[in-house]
Structures are given as C-alpha cells and as structure tokens.
Amino acid sequence: MMTFEVTIRGADDVLGLQEPVARVMCPVEEHVGRCEVPWGFSVSDGGFEELEEQYRIEHGG
Numbered sequence: 001m002m003t004f005e006v007t008i009r010g011a012d013d014v015l016g017l018q019e020p021v022a023r024v025m026c027p028v029e030e031h032v033g034r035c036e037v038p039w040g041f042s043v044s045d046g047g048f049e050e051l052e053e054q055y056r057i058e059h060g061g
Contacts, residue, residue: 004039007051014043 006021008014018041023029025039 002038004037005042006039007042007044009044 004025006025008017008021021041025037026035
C-alpha cells in the first residue's frame with residue numbers, strides 16, 4: 001500500500017499547517033475508522049537527502 005507523506009520544511013508555524021494539510025489529504029474530517037487515503041505529516045529542519053536516498057533505494061536508481 002502506498003502512503004502519501006507530506007513533509008514541511010522551513011515554515012515559521014509548521015504545526016499550524018497540519019490541519020489544512022489534513023483537510024487536503026482527507027476532506028472528510030470525522031469519518032469512521034481509518035482514512036481512505038493513507039497519509040502522514042512530518043516536519044523537517046534539514047534537507048531532503050533522506051527522502052532522495054529512500055527514492056533511490058525503492059526505485060533502483
């Protein structure tokens with residue numbers, strides 16, 4: 001199963017962005033059970049080297 005991961009970097013109020021991002025990824029705020037769209041939210045203060053490495057591993061590049 002594919003999970004959509006949203007990583008926010010360098011924003012002043014990054015945790016304040018969590019709710020708007022949640023509404024984009026899962027527009028039905030109060031659904032029963034798990035969300036139909038598997039997604040995650042994380043905060044990064046660095047670059048995207050880890051994500052680039054993960055992509056290379058997963059896609060053989």
